[in-house]
Amino acid sequence: MVRESEIREGELAVEMPTARDAGLVFIGRIRTPWTSRLEAPRQGRHDGPVCRLEIFDPWVPALKGIDFYSNLEVIYWLHLSRRDLVLQSPKNNKSTRGTFSLRSPQRPNPLGTSIVKLVGVEGNTVLVRGLDCLDETPLVDLKPDRCEYSPLAPPQAGDFEGE
Amino acid sequence: MVRESEIREGELAVEMPTARDAGLVFIGRIRTPWTSRLEAPRQGRHDGPVCRLEIFDPWVPALKGIDFYSNLEVIYWLHLSRRDLVLQSPKNNKSTRGTFSLRSPQRPNPLGTSIVKLVGVEGNTVLVRGLDCLDETPLVDLKPDRCEYSPLAPPQAGDFEGE
Numbered sequence: 001m002v003r004e005s006e007i008r009e010g011e012l013a014v015e016m017p018t019a020r021d022a023g024l025v026f027i028g029r030i031r032t033p034w035t036s037r038l039e040a041p042r043q044g045r046h047d048g049p050v051c052r053l054e055i056f057d058p059w060v061p062a063l064k065g066i067d068f069y070s071n072l073e074v075i076y077w078l079h080l081s082r083r084d085l086v087l088q089s090p091k092n093n094k095s096t097r098g099t100f101s102l103r104s105p106q107r108p109n110p111l112g113t114s115i116v117k118l119v120g121v122e123g124n125t126v127l128v129r130g131l132d133c134l135d136e137t138p139l140v141d142l143k144p145d146r147c148e149y150s151p152l153a154p155p156q157a158g159d160f161e162g163e
Numbered sequence: 164m165v166r167e168s169e170i171r172e173g174e175l176a177v178e179m180p181t182a183r184d185a186g187l188v189f190i191g192r193i194r195t196p197w198t199s200r201l202e203a204p205r206q207g208r209h210d211g212p213v214c215r216l217e218i219f220d221p222w223v224p225a226l227k228g229i230d231f232y233s234n235l236e237v238i239y240w241l242h243l244s245r246r247d248l249v250l251q252s253p254k255n256n257k258s259t260r261g262t263f264s265l266r267s268p269q270r271p272n273p274l275g276t277s278i279v280k281l282v283g284v285e286g287n288t289v290l291v292r293g294l295d296c297l298d299e300t301p302l303v304d305l306k307p308d309r310c311e312y313s314p315l316a317p318p319q320a321g322d323f324e325g326e
Contacts, residue, residue, distance in 0.1 A: 022182075025181075041319060045325060059262075059263075098229060100304075103309065144264060153165055158196075
């Protein structure tokens with residue numbers, strides 16, 4: 001069973017620094033079928049339920065052209081997560097792993113990322129499949145999946161720096 | 164040529180809301196060969212130069228087990244970016260696209276994400292190839308690439324919700 005907020009045997013929490021190195025603005029809200037961390041999927045599936053990305057003003061015009069892509073990268077804020085764990089025990093069996101070697105929602109900056117399938121766009125709302133987050137999760141960013149995307153800006157010197 | 168901070172013909176900027184819906188803590192600093200936006204690659208290459216992710220205290224123990232993966236997802240804060248553009252003209256030719264249909268660094272929350280190749284770990288530093296960001300870019304998160312990762316936590320009901 002996933003954690004609600006307890007610390008498990010062997011885990012290590014640190015004193016969380018004040019998180020004000022940069023500030024986020026929530027650009028929207030994600031609507032999914034899951035209202036409890038005890039039922040949400042551990043990872044999204046591309047044949048999973050349709051979820052809704054509701055974009056807030058003043059960002060709606062930034063959706064122009066998004067339907068050009070079939071796969072999008074979604075970044076969201078896992079607002080219920082602990083941020084102070086550096087060692088975690090996902091199986092709750094005393095064995096631990098570092099937070100950066102896990103895709104656990106508990107992390108110093110609880111950002112989730114998913115690659116989703118675009119289903120459609122309806123006004124200020126983008127319909128997608130492939131999410132795993134709770135209903136009402138704040139949306140932070142939305143961009144084309146890198147695998148489908150070629151930069152539109154002209155080439156730069158660094159583009160050609162191979163080994 | 165990439166933008167420094169000018170607005171181009173046809174682009175649309177909005178009044179940027181105060182960005183305090185959530186706060187980030189920078190977990191480290193990225194060292195790359197690029198010191199100007201006019202030379203950095205538009206996208207990283209897996210045969211590109213080795214870059215260094217220097218992890219700050221108190222997060223170093225969170226690296227435990229990271230060498231288990233050959234591909235990592237890196238999330239960073241594009242600290243020099245404008246945040247107020249909703250329509251952009253990457254080719255500077257009057258034609259515009261919405262910010263969310265671009266992987267441009269200019270976005271309401273200027274988060275960059277890259278999939279990188281792990282080269283090695285030396286103390287508090289992770290060596291990787293595949294980045295495209297400027298030297299001294301703040302590091303926000305680091306996790307296994309989803310393609311290599313299977314959740315360690317026990318299964319949940321949502322895991323089985325297909326169409």
